[in-house]
Amino acid sequence: MRVSEITFDESGKVRLTVEIPETEAFVTTHAPHMPRILFKMFPYLAAQRCFNDQGNSFRREAMATEIPHLFEHLLLEVQKQVRRGIYAPAAISGETEWNWSIDPRGRFHVTVGYDNEIVALASIRLAERIINSLDSKDITLIDVDREVRRLRELAKASRRFIPPPRGGGEVDGDTEADYVDTVSA
Numbered sequence: 001m002r003v004s005e006i007t008f009d010e011s012g013k014v015r016l017t018v019e020i021p022e023t024e025a026f027v028t029t030h031a032p033h034m035p036r037i038l039f040k041m042f043p044y045l046a047a048q049r050c051f052n053d054q055g056n057s058f059r060r061e062a063m064a065t066e067i068p069h070l071f072e073h074l075l076l077e078v079q080k081q082v083r084r085g086i087y088a089p090a091a092i093s094g095e096t097e098w099n100w101s102i103d104p105r106g107r108f109h110v111t112v113g114y115d116n117e118i119v120a121l122a123s124i125r126l127a128e129r130i131i132n133s134l135d136s137k138d139i140t141l142i143d144v145d146r147e148v149r150r151l152r153e154l155a156k157a158s159r160r161f162i163p164p165p166r167g168g169g170e171v172d173g174d175t176e177a178d179y180v181d182t183v184s185a
């Protein structure tokens with residue numbers, strides 16, 4: 001999985017283009033270890049709210065969903081841990097959508113709220129690294145607590161230089177996406 005494009009917009013959303021090559025699994029049904037390892041690494045991840053067509057809990061949904069949707073929830077979770085006590089406690093939301101009648105097969109669009117561009121960029125790269133390490137022993141080399149601590153330091157240090165975007169904490173009413181998710185701080 002590769003995040004090939006990152007665009008910050010004025011309304012407090014960062015828009016990501018995510019590509020999965022044909023040789024890799026698109027869905028967790030073919031990679032059940034991915035959500036399983038993530039739920040161990042991030043104990044609160046399974047409890048996230050998830051708006052999906054079946055009305056499943058995220059714990060259940062994660063076992064049979066598109067990998068970029070799992071990535072979206074991971075990115076929300078990383079940001080949630082990083083922003084605690086540093087940024088306003090407003091919820092941040094995320095969406096995952098795709099349309100392969102327009103886009104090439106394997107392309108997804110993930111949109112998430114953020115507080116600070118620098119922290120968001122570092123969180124995106126961390127979440128991407130985690131997802132891509134789940135298939136190898138590299139995952140044991142990632143110390144989540146240490147990574148989150150470093151991101152929190154980055155958030156505190158950069159906060160005074162970068163004001164949060166307007167409307168970053170708001171959940172909009174867009175239900176066009178395939179998944180629309182929210183986490184509270």
Ligand SMILES: [Zn+2]
Pocket residue numbers: 049050051052058069073179180181
């Ligand atoms: Zn979801």
